[in-house]
Amino acid sequence: MESRLIGSAAVREMCGGISDMSIWRWLNDDALNFPKPIYISRRRYWREADILDWINSREVAA
Numbered sequence: 586m587e588s589r590l591i592g593s594a595a596v597r598e599m600c601g602g603i604s605d606m607s608i609w610r611w612l613n614d615d616a617l618n619f620p621k622p623i624y625i626s627r628r629r630y631w632r633e634a635d636i637l638d639w640i641n642s643r644e645v646a647a
Contacts, residue, residue, distance in 0.1 A: 588632040588633050588634035588635070589632075589633050590623065590625075590630040590631065590632060590633070591630065591631055591632075591633045591636070592628070592629070592630055593605060593608060593622075593629055595633075596608060596631055596636055599636055599637075599640065600636075600640065618639070619639060620632070620635035620636060620638075620639055
């Protein structure tokens with residue numbers, strides 16, 4: 586299954602309308618295990634499936 590790449594705006598929306606600073610904090614907090622982005626021409630993209638898996642894992646842990 587191929588996963589599409591999404592930008593930071595879509596990631597922020599999927600995670601409840603968080604800020605870019607929250608994404609930065611999550612990326613720098615190893616305990617959260619937030620998916621690392623893929624850089625293409627200095628822009629950040631994430632695999633949509635990775636973000637969905639991370640969100641689902643957080644819901645199970647809560």
